[in-house]
Amino acid sequence: MGITIIAKFTPKPGKENELRDALAEAAPIYRKDPGTLGWHVLSGKKDAKGSFVAVERYENAQAIQTHAANPVFGKKVHPLCAKQTELTFYDEIEDKAKL
Numbered sequence: 001m002g003i004t005i006i007a008k009f010t011p012k013p014g015k016e017n018e019l020r021d022a023l024a025e026a027a028p029i030y031r032k033d034p035g036t037l038g039w040h041v042l043s044g045k046k047d048a049k050g051s052f053v054a055v056e057r058y059e060n061a062q063a064i065q066t067h068a069a070n071p072v073f074g075k076k077v078h079p080l081c082a083k084q085t086e087l088t089f090y091d092e093i094e095d096k097a098k099l
Contacts, residue, residue, distance in 0.1 A: 001092055002037055003064065005056040008086040009077070016050045019080040023052055026072045030056075033070055035063020 011019040023041045030039040037057035044051035058064050078085075 003058045003060065004090040004092060005054075005058070005064070006088045006090070007054040007056060008088075009052040009054070010082045010086075011050065011052070011080055012082045015080045019052060019077070022076045022080055023054065026077055027054075029072050030067060030070065033063070033067045035059040035066055 009019060009023065020041075020043060027039055027041050030036060033039075035058055037059060038055070039057070040055045042053050042055065044053075056067070058067065
């Protein structure tokens, strides 16, 4: 069983391209964090253009703490965001339910 986080990033006006590039650069670094099962960045289309989300998958809560301690966010991503990143947490249910 893992934990999935959907992280929504809102760029500062005029910083959309820089934020996209910073997230693309950060993704392979984050994927190497211990306990990270996946870290994928998505770019909004049509009415969501200019917005970004990351789908983050972790083995457990400790892996999330390890990821949070990674300095890349504070140095490269956070300065380009207009507001605090919105995080929504999900538990994977595949292992819990027999469909």
